[in-house]
């Protein structure tokens with residue numbers, strides 16, 4: 001039984017994240033999506049909101065759970081009995097940072113491996129930041145995330161008068 005954690009900020013989840021989760025759920029027995037609490041970035045959505053959004057978006061995937069976490073991904077992996085950390089790779093620009101993180105995690109926890117899923121081509125450009133940027137200027141969000149998520153982004157930005 002192989003358990004994988006998929007850690008990230010998910011502020012909020014996009015079709016790119018959901019694609020990685022769906023594909024990982026085929027390759028691993030159990031996926032625990034870890035929503036990072038103490039992100040250095042100041043998130044648009046609270047950790048509870050980000051967890052909630054992901055829970056609803058993944059409810060049809062029966063081997064996927066979503067949990068908040070704080071601190072190191074390797075500790076989150078170990079606490080959940082996971083042997084694998086899943087990360088997504090979009091472009092060369094992701095590679096340097098992801099490689100450094102994976103190597104650091106290998107030093108910290110040689111028993112936990114990092115597995116990269118390359119993005120599906122139609123989501124290669126997509127990030128939570130891009131989605132929020134387009135939302136701020138009133139653009140069409142329908143290619144970026146399911147309607148429940150894009151509605152939540154618009155509602156949140158309205159609330160904050162952004």
Ligand code: ADP
Nearest residue numbers: 008009010011016017087088089119123126127
């Ligand atoms: P972080 O702040 O940890 O990078 P993100 O929520 O931005 O958190 O991303 C979490 C993971 O999902 C990262 O591995 C990132 O590369 C991956 N990811 C983000 N967007 C996409 C996408 N469009 N396609 C594939 N992977 C993605």
